[in-house]
Amino acid sequence: MGDIHYFLGIxxxxxxxxxxxxxxxxxxxxLREAGMDTTxxxxxxxxxxxxxxxxDTELFSAPKYFRSIAGRLQYLTLTRPDIQFAVNFVCQRMHAPxxxxxxHLKRILCYIRGTKAYDIYLYKCSPLSLIAYSDSDWAGCRDTRRSTTGFCALLGSSLVSWCAKRQSTVSRSSTEAEYMALA
Structure with a gap:
């Protein structure tokens, strides 16, 4: 079949x-679906x-449209670690946007408009050493006081995994938040 060029939107x-x-x-x-391809x-x-x-307590008038765009942005994070936190932040509000x-969703789309050519480079001749970086904030969510964890993992020089998400429990200190991020 030959080399891969386009598969599942990638x-x-x-x-x-x-x-x-x-x-x-x-x-x-x-961007075209959202009507923001010329912003x-x-x-x-x-x-x-x-x-x-x-x-803000004023509900958005078209929550189905909001969820549709936010869901599509979640799939875009497969090759865009730079928008991972922002998309996660917006998706936490899908139940009542x-x-x-x-x-905020439109701002993410405007950012994507200027950076749509960002890509991930996978090196074929890099040493096979696994390196991971992790960080977290302490009580970053004003509603629940839970911390946000982020990590990335590199195999040699290639980024192979990343994540940004809320921790499942409340930390009592920044040290505990960092420990939970590593766990």
């Missing part, structure tokens, strides 16, 4: 030293302060 491009994997066509499709790009996925997200949540 594009692969071969080079001398490895493989580029991206979802730029899928990102274009999401101005944003430099960041979310604003630096998210206080307004916890104060507010107008502010929809504003």
């Amino acid at each position: 594009q692969a491009q071969y080079h001398d030293h490895g493989l580029f994997v991206n979802q730029s066509a899928y990102a274009e499709e999401i 101005n790009p944003m430099p960041t996925q979310l604003p630096s302060r998210l206080d307004a997200a916890f104060k 507010t107008v502010t949540d929809f504003t």
Whole structure:
């Protein structure tokens, strides 16, 4: 059948030293579906302060549309670790999205508009050593006081796994939050 070039929305491009994997066509499709394929790009996925997200009580008028776009963004995180936290943040509000949540969703889409060509490079001739990095905040969620954990794992020079998620329990200290992240 030959080399892989496009499979399940993921594009692969071969080079001398490895493989580029991206979802730029899928990102274009999401932007087109959301009607944001001509918007101005944003430099960041979310604003630096998210206080307004916890104060807004006005529900968004089309929650099904919100869930559709947010769900598609979840699949985009397969090759986009840079949007993992922002998409996770928005998806935590899928059950009752507010107008502010929809504003955050649109901001993520504007960020994707400017970075849709981002890809992951998989090196074919790198040493087979496994390296992992982990970090967490302490009581970052203002509602539940739970911490957020993030990690990435590299096999040689290639990023092979990443995650950003809320911890299942409340930590009493930053040390405990870091320990739970490692566990």
